[in-house]
Amino acid sequence: xxxxxxxxKYLVTxxxxxxxxxxxxxxxxxxMYWYKQDSKKFLKIMFSYNNxxxxxxxxxxxxxxxxxxxxxxxxxxxxxxxxxxxxxxFCASSHRGPSQETQYFGPGTRLLVL
Amino acid sequence: RKEVEQDPGPFNVPEGxxxxxxxxxxxxASQSFFWYRQDCRKEPKLLMSVYSSGNEDGRFTAQLNxxxxxxxxxxxxxKLSDSATYLCVVNDPSGGYNKLIFGAGTRLAVHP
Numbered sequence: 001x002x003x004x005x006x007x008x009k010y011l012v013t014x015x016x017x018x019x020x021x022x023x024x025x026x027x028x029x030x031x032m033y034w035y036k037q038d039s040k041k042f043l044k045i046m047f048s049y050n051n052x053x054x055x056x057x058x059x060x061x062x063x064x065x066x067x068x069x070x071x072x073x074x075x076x077x078x079x080x081x082x083x084x085x086x087x088x089x090f091c092a093s094s095h096r097g098p099s100q101e102t103q104y105f106g107p108g109t110r111l112l113v114l
Numbered sequence: 115r116k117e118v119e120q121d122p123g124p125f126n127v128p129e130g131x132x133x134x135x136x137x138x139x140x141x142x143a144s145q146s147f148f149w150y151r152q153d154c155r156k157e158p159k160l161l162m163s164v165y166s167s168g169n170e171d172g173r174f175t176a177q178l179n180x181x182x183x184x185x186x187x188x189x190x191x192x193k194l195s196d197s198a199t200y201l202c203v204v205n206d207p208s209g210g211y212n213k214l215i216f217g218a219g220t221r222l223a224v225h226p
Binding site: 041 | 160
């Protein structure tokens, strides 16, 4: 049983395209996150939702738009993809606040922009 | 200064060795501390939380020094399966919501 799942696992696309990544968790958590891990391996938070409400929004270009249709889902849509968007995007979830409970990560989506 | 700094390694050690990783953090308001483990091309997974008094989980011991803003992880009797990247993680409570700040990780390679 996958706790946090993401689709697709790999995404290769051209510059300028629009793409979406989906995330679902079946842990009953109320907080979900999107992280970006770049080529230098830094894992940086992008967004966090608690009960469908946006609570963390880091300095991310507005080409990135998260959407949480319900507590169990958090999707990420990226417009006008750029070369620098190439990275691994991880979804995660936890109970309550980000530091109060363990964060469980999805397997990641490897995005390559050509 | 980076918010969480770690020696990137790699640390190459033989099986059975004891190895220690260190980490420093810049935000004195941080209250929660963790070590995560990330295998190659996999997602990060929590290894252990770090408590003020220090804590142990089997072969793993974590220590926290708030005055020096320093966290450590000691691995005793290293196994081949310990080979991974170890991420030091602290919370940033500013802005009203806690968020986690990850270090870039220390790579460990255990060889036979």
